[in-house]
Amino acid sequence: MHRTRELAHASVNQAARAFRFLTRHVPDRREVSLDIPMAKVRRRxxxxxxxxxxxxxxxxxxxxxxxxxxxxxxxxxxxx
Structure with missing residues (x-):
C-alpha cells in the first residue's frame, strides 16, 4: 500500500493496527484472523x-x- 500510494510508513502502520484491532476486539469478527505485516521503517x-x-x-x-x-x-x- 505504501509503495503504490507513496504513504509514510507511520500511516501504513497505523492502518494495520486499526485492522488488527477491528479483527481482534470487535465481538462479531473474532473468527476472522488476519496477519497484516507492519511496514519496516528505514533508519538513517x-x-x-x-x-x-x-x-x-x-x-x-x-x-x-x-x-x-x-x-x-x-x-x-x-x-x-
Whole structure:
C-alpha cells in the first residue's frame, strides 16, 4: 500500500493496527484472523561532522559559555 500510494510508513502502520484491532476486539469478527505485516521503517545513520567542521562550529559560538557547551556536547559524543 505504501509503495503504490507513496504513504509514510507511520500511516501504513497505523492502518494495520486499526485492522488488527477491528479483527481482534470487535465481538462479531473474532473468527476472522488476519496477519497484516507492519511496514519496516528505514533508519538513517547520523551525520558525522569532520574535525574541521566541529572546530569551525565551536569557534563560531557567540560566547565562551556557548563554546564550552558545544565542546562538552562533542566530547560526550552527543554531536553538535
Amino acid at each position: 545513520l547520523p551525520q558525522v561532522l569532520a574535525r574541521v567542521e566541529v572546530t569551525r562550529l565551536i569557534d563560531a559560538a557567540p560566547t565562551r559559555r556557548a563554546s564550552t557547551l558545544l565542546m562538552t556536547a562533542c566530547a560526550g559524543g552527543l554531536g553538535a
